[in-house]
Amino acid sequence: MRINLASVLVDDQERALRFYTDVLGFVKKTEVPLGEHRWLTVVSPEDPDGVELVLEPSDHPAVGPFKNALVADGIPFTSFAVDDVHKEYERLKGLGVTFTQEPTAMGPVTTAVLDDTCGNLIQIAAM
Secondary structure, three states: OOOOEEEEEEOOHHHHHHHHHHHOOOEEEEEEEEOOEEEEEEEOOOOOOOOEEEEEEOOOOOHHHHHHHHHHOOOOOEEEEOOOHHHHHHHHHHOOOOEEEEEEEEOOEEEEEEEOOOOOEEEEEEO
């Protein structure tokens, strides 16, 4: 068994696609029209056949309260691995990304938390 897909709930698939590709650096893998939405996935350019991240529409009525509660409590929805949190933090800040947590050492891991512009806090982390 292996992880094939992971999802992030986004309030605007087009804005999410721009942010996750143009800013974070992922590449679009799949785009299939499904009525008013799309099956839309991105992958790491370092592992194009690896785990796909689904940019999942957040239309379900339970999603809004869930996402709002996570953001209000400062809890990231998911985490992405980077080689150097400080370097990635500076690169993303230069692109206008808003962070809710600057790089912080937590024992053997360093993390930072950013706003993905689509209703989520996302953690970046490095060992």
